[in-house]
Amino acid sequence: MDYIANILFVILLVLGIGYFTRNIRKVIRNIRLGRDIDRSDRKNERWKQMAKIALGQTKMVRRPIAGILHLIVYLGFIIINIEVLEIIIDGVFGTHRVFSFLGSTYNFLIGSFEILAFLVLITVVIFWIRRNIIRLKRFLSPEMKGWPKMDGNVILYFEVVLMLLFLIMNAADFKLQLLETPHYYDPAGVMGSFPISQFIKPQFDNMAVSTIILIERTAWWLHIIGILLFLNYLYFSKHLHIMLAFPNTFFADLNPQGSLDNLEAVTNEVMLMMDPEADPFAAPAEGSEDEEPAKFGASDVTDLNWAQLLNSYTCTECGRCTSECPANQTGKKLSPRKIMMDTRDRLQEVGDNIDKNGSFVDDGKQLLNDYITPEELWACTSCNACVEACPVSISPLSIIIDMRRYLVMEQSAAPTDLNNMMSNIENNGAPWPFNQMDRLNWKDEA
Amino acid sequence: MSEALNVPTMAEYMAAGKRPEVLFWVGCAGSFDDRAKKITKAFVKLLHKAKVDFAVLGTEESCTGDPAKRAGNEFLFQMQAVTNIEVLNAYEIKKVVTACPHCFNTLKNEYPALGGTYDVIHHTQFLKSLMEEGRLTVEGGQYKGKRITFHDPCYLGRANNVYEAPRELLRKLEVELTEMKRCKRNGLCCGAGGAQMFKEPEPGNKDVNVERTEDALETKPDIIAAGCPFCNTMMTDGVKSKEKEASIAVMDIAEMIANAQDL
Secondary structure, three states: OHHHHHHHHHHHHOOOOOOOOHHHHHHHEEEEEEEOOOOOOOHHHHHHHHHHHHHOOHHHHHHHHHHHHHHHHHHHHHEEEEHHHHHHHEEEEOOOOOOHHHHHHHHHHHHHHHHHHHHHHHHHHOOOOOHHOOOHHHOOHHHOOOOHHHHHHHHHHHHOOOOHHHHHHHHHHOOEEEEHOOOHHOOOOOOOOOOOOOOOOHHOOOOOHHHHHHHHHHHHHHHHHHHHHHHHHHOOOOHHHHHHHHHHHHHOOOOOOOOOOOHHHHHHHHHHHOOOOOOOOOOOOOOOOOOOOOOOOOOOOHHHHHHHHHHHOOOOOOOOHHHHHHHHHHOOOOOHHHHHHHHHHHHHHHHHHHHHHHHOOOOOHHHHHHHHHHHHHHHOOOOHHHHHHOOOOOOHHHHHHHHHHHHHHHHHOOHHHHHHHHHHHHHHOOOOOOHHHHHHHHHHOO | OOOOOOOHHHHHHOOOOOOOOOEEEEHHHHHHOOHHHHHHHHHHHHHOOOOOOOEEEEHHOOOHHHHHHHHOOOHHHHHHHHHOOOOOOHHHOOOEEEOOOOHHHHHHHHHHHHHOOOOOOOHHHHHHHHHOOOOOOOOOOHHOOOOOEEOOOOOOOOOOOOOOOHHHHHHHOOOEEEEOOOOOOOOOOOOOOOHHHOOOOOOOOHHHHHHHHHHHHHHOOEEEOOHHHOOOOOHHHHHHHHHOOOOOOOHHHHHHHHHOOOO
């Protein structure tokens, strides 16, 4: 009977991690629905970029208040995970504070976890105030209504509960050690240091030992269950960035921001047109009649490349892109954050469709029009402010351009003014109706 | 009175069996837009002053394809690019200077993959190097002590990380350089990029150029300096919409340097 707790713990752990793994595999499968793109070059630069931007948070702190607050939660998250390792070992083997053999190092660690937990608590409260009382503009955009708003708050509640449980668990544990309770007490002295939870401890002063044990056990179990729930909540929330920020910064486009890719399918056509040797009546190459002609641009998520789809899952809806966007600031419908959220939501819909039907069954929907309207796409000035603002190297611009390509090259659906501009370029080599032969006239004009 | 400028073409150079030090890519705005033509002429005067051996393509130049590409017409862009590259490669062009950040970005970043690799620089970078080599003097003249703010063109700044060359030149003009609250990598677009120059804006509550002009006006400038013909148009319109055109000029840095020397 002694092992029931251990067995229960292992079952919980396996279920929690198992379900999470299953969902992460779906995320990876969905990302792979994207077109191929080579991001395996310049490895050194990529590692550096990831170390700087994801690990080092260099772009987060460009907005100092949010950046430093985020840094606290980020550090808290990473460092407190060392404690989770101990909790897991204790849970599986029924031990008590298994790392305490580290002595003073252990005391230092537990002490720092407590301080971090406390700082995280304060930070999370400030975050909540920013979202719900100060109501920062970027958290109030139309795309942040409903679930995305709730999602942002749920994460904060999770953090508060987890940190409180951690501190209550420590306070009760500390008290039990002092009361020389078997299993908790070590004759060598108190294990751990409790700079924060020592202030909770007096609450237990007049309680029976059995009650304190009950509180300690309850807090301990709820804490680890909470962590497993949090882990599994990630998949259903915007919070995948805590993992995906790393691959996303690694695989980000390393070219200068101004550089757009040249569509290869188009290059092939153009080269053929320019080649005087090409035979326009040549029979197609063996087997090529079965190939579908390449689609230009993107009307749905599967027309985007996997790096763009990875971008969409990485987005945590902070809205820095949208707050920097000149179109959005001047009241246009375009919001780069919405572009990312729409891409992710549509990708998730396509993924769920595949899960349900075995393979994708046409649902009569697509990213264009059903999620993102041409009005949003045409409002972009391609200024790269959104790309520059993103703390994790997401490029909403590349998706906007790919969707414009579809509108123009597959649907001839550009605004009339742009069609005029393009026919001018085509006919006389300038976006305005001036004759190419007049290009040097300026030199003789007064 | 104004005399015709001496602007040799690549065809003339080729016929004479000569190669210029640098090709000046004038661009569509620089060739056809009345405001931008003044920038082109000012830059040419500076090239002459610095005794730079340059040539232009003249009637052999065609749109780089930038607005077509950003509008989504990759096909038209590549047709333009491949045609231009054929011309540039036939003349064995090595170095290109342009006063248009859009041409600059496209030639520099998007032509290499299509077979056109050149050393491409923006005119502010070129003027700065001429100054450093002692070929061109840049000094205050009429702009000394004037309050000036520089508007970063997106395709020069964020797109290609060129922030210092234009500012260095302005400092040499001994102006009082004042920055807008949003500048350098945080600079706000003028509203012309991504082919917006050629269309009406989508419905909203303000025009982007007005928003940006307000940033500039906050610094109480005598002159708004620009480094892009499209930004120049947008900021000029913005200043007009605020009815400040009598007191605030929008000028390209090349024009300021040329004016300072009474060229």
